[in-house]
Amino acid sequence: MVAVINPEIGGVSTTNATSVSDASPATERIKKFFEDKDWKFYAAVFAGVAVAGAGAYYLTSGSASSKKQKKPASKKSSEGTSAKGKETAEKADSTATSAADEWANMSAEAINDMSADVRAEAAAALKAKGNSFFSSKKYQDAIVNYTQAILFKPDPIFYSNRAACYANLGKVDEVIADCNEALKLDSTYIKALNRRAQAYEKKGKLSDSLYDFTCVCILDGFKNETAAKAMERLLKKVSEQKAKELVKTKKQRLPSPTFVSAYLDSFRQDNTPMSSAEGDSGNAYYNRARKSLQEKKYDDAMEAFDKAVELGCSQQAQALNMKGTFVFLKGDTQGAVENFNKALELDSKHVQTFIKRASIYMEQGDIAATFKQFEDAIGIDPSNPDIYYHRGQVNYINGNYDAAAKDYSESIKLDESFVYAHIQLGVVQYKLGSISSAMATFKNTLKKFESSADVHNYYGELLADQQKIEEALEMFSKAIEIDAKNPLPYINKAMLMYQVKGDIQQAMDLCKGALEADPSCDAAVASLAQILLEQGQPAEAVRYYEMAIDLARTEAELEHAISYVEATKTQIRFAQEYPSAVPKLNALRG
Ligand SMILES: *[C@@H]1O[C@H](CO)[C@@H](O)[C@H](O)[C@H]1NC(C)=O
Ligand SMILES: *[C@@H]1O[C@H](CO)[C@@H](O)[C@H](O)[C@H]1NC(C)=O
Ligand SMILES: *[C@@H]1O[C@H](CO)[C@@H](O)[C@H](O)[C@H]1NC(C)=O
Numbered sequence: 001m002v003a004v005i006n007p008e009i010g011g012v013s014t015t016n017a018t019s020v021s022d023a024s025p026a027t028e029r030i031k032k033f034f035e036d037k038d039w040k041f042y043a044a045v046f047a048g049v050a051v052a053g054a055g056a057y058y059l060t061s062g063s064a065s066s067k068k069q070k071k072p073a074s075k076k077s078s079e080g081t082s083a084k085g086k087e088t089a090e091k092a093d094s095t096a097t098s099a100a101d102e103w104a105n106m107s108a109e110a111i112n113d114m115s116a117d118v119r120a121e122a123a124a125a126l127k128a129k130g131n132s133f134f135s136s137k138k139y140q141d142a143i144v145n146y147t148q149a150i151l152f153k154p155d156p157i158f159y160s161n162r163a164a165c166y167a168n169l170g171k172v173d174e175v176i177a178d179c180n181e182a183l184k185l186d187s188t189y190i191k192a193l194n195r196r197a198q199a200y201e202k203k204g205k206l207s208d209s210l211y212d213f214t215c216v217c218i219l220d221g222f223k224n225e226t227a228a229k230a231m232e233r234l235l236k237k238v239s240e241q242k243a244k245e246l247v248k249t250k251k252q253r254l255p256s257p258t259f260v261s262a263y264l265d266s267f268r269q270d271n272t273p274m275s276s277a278e279g280d281s282g283n284a285y286y287n288r289a290r291k292s293l294q295e296k297k298y299d300d301a302m303e304a305f306d307k308a309v310e311l312g313c314s315q316q317a318q319a320l321n322m323k324g325t326f327v328f329l330k331g332d333t334q335g336a337v338e339n340f341n342k343a344l345e346l347d348s349k350h351v352q353t354f355i356k357r358a359s360i361y362m363e364q365g366d367i368a369a370t371f372k373q374f375e376d377a378i379g380i381d382p383s384n385p386d387i388y389y390h391r392g393q394v395n396y397i398n399g400n401y402d403a404a405a406k407d408y409s410e411s412i413k414l415d416e417s418f419v420y421a422h423i424q425l426g427v428v429q430y431k432l433g434s435i436s437s438a439m440a441t442f443k444n445t446l447k448k449f450e451s452s453a454d455v456h457n458y459y460g461e462l463l464a465d466q467q468k469i470e471e472a473l474e475m476f477s478k479a480i481e482i483d484a485k486n487p488l489p490y491i492n493k494a495m496l497m498y499q500v501k502g503d504i505q506q507a508m509d510l511c512k513g514a515l516e517a518d519p520s521c522d523a524a525v526a527s528l529a530q531i532l533l534e535q536g537q538p539a540e541a542v543r544y545y546e547m548a549i550d551l552a553r554t555e556a557e558l559e560h561a562i563s564y565v566e567a568t569k570t571q572i573r574f575a576q577e578y579p580s581a582v583p584k585l586n587a588l589r590g
Helices: 025-035 039-045 050-054 058-068 098-103 108-112 116-135 139-152 156-168 172-185 190-203 206-219 225-249 257-265 282-294 298-311 316-329 333-346 351-363 367-380 385-397 401-414 419-431 435-448 453-465 469-482 487-499 504-517 522-534 538-551 555-577 579-589
Strands: none
Touching: 098 116, 108 139, 116 139, 116 156, 139 156, 156 172, 156 190, 172 190, 190 206, 190 225, 206 225, 206 555, 206 579, 225 555, 257 316, 282 298, 282 316, 298 316, 316 333, 316 351, 333 351, 351 367, 351 385, 367 385, 385 401, 385 419, 401 419, 419 435, 419 453, 435 453, 453 469, 453 487, 469 487, 487 504, 487 522, 504 522, 522 538, 522 555, 538 555, 555 579
């Protein structure tokens, strides 16, 4: 067994500067699931498994097997491999071209009366004639000869060759029709599949094209890199198209409560006493919003802050700050900035708003503006520990681990009651290679925050990364015991059960536990789907991948979730239509 847990331990998301919950392998995986630009890495949703060579996802198998130079999967794939970029026709075995003339213009009836041997001879001669026209690019003439050849003998190669002529003439529909005929006669005819795939793509029938390219790849064991690339390209195109459609009708909503809590908890809360306002005033709504926050009823809180802002309240800058925060969490960075700017117009010294504006600039990739927010905030209140903690997060994401460690330490010096600063300090020390300081930090933090599920969870991750499996399992179990509503330790434990202990049932049960704890936990959904796929249960896997589509919040997330569904469905369809080739598919699954 190789490394079990993603070595990117504690990797904070690149898109959400200030989220602690992202600092986990589970979320790393989900990030990979949703954001990886390299499609080959899709199998790495389950980090480690793919690396071990048991990649469930055929894209990965593809890149691996193309190096291994597998035997041609089909006898047809070895025919006419002389593709020169242009459409080519299968070469004739016979060169008796002049003899062909006697077969020209012969009626169907006359042909029917001939013996099979004679017909085969005639067909071969006609094909040879067609091929010679084809070589001199006289496609129209070649078509006449292939058409005649088909009358003598309905051979898939003749259809496929005629399709090649049509392809060179740009007649896409005819290409598809001829490939259909060829494939009726020989469903594993790779050339015809390739040709039809290209025609479908030209016609914009992307799903059909994806399916054909997929069949090509599986049938020939991923030998043809051009076809493998085409499959990836089509998968991306199909997913992009579907995501664009879906995102139009998708309601923007908040991420999972776990995620929202982690984000909100990374700011010290407003502890001012509540006013006594009741009824329908802005102040009353502001109070209600704060109460909902405490109860973790985030949708209610969001609505109440909106209302408070609309009606106006005595804490208007803070209300705008919170409204902007929820807008940001829903994925609308521009809307968030507008609210933050308004908050700062009302109260130019509202430190927390500067910090939150920093995460937006970070997400937009504007590093200079990001750090400027922190400088401004320090200018206002150099003793605010939130500033250093969040600057630490930004430094961490940018790989400035030394600076990040300093920031976390500064934040702790100013207020040591904030558990995430300790956790992140431990994680960054680990990143810096100071394993013993990291372990010491975690041990102390564990003593200090005995009842924090997060400390147990992250400490468990570091232990797992060091292959201290039993200790790690213990930490995850403890974390679950402390807070049954936090899905991350379930998923981490599931990973170990699956990858190290090989206990598939318990791994699945734990993932389901995570999903019960937090029904919008996308990491749980992705993990379950991946296990099922690896267990050869693609139909079950699709159900969970489809849940991931429901949970996706941005177009990019949608696209990635869709790509899984599409790829898996394509495999299922392949298995149905090519039952005899299923062992091949399973071999690729490893
Ligand atoms: C092949 O096609 C050419 C051009 O259409 C035609 O003149 C010729 O008779 C055909 N030959 C046969 C054997 O069908
Ligand atoms: C076949 O018919 C076409 C026209 O229908 C004619 O031009 C061609 O000469 C004929 N070929 C033979 C070999 O009879
Ligand atoms: C490989 O795939 C490409 C794209 O589908 C196709 O055009 C080409 O003919 C294939 N090459 C071989 C040798 O089959």
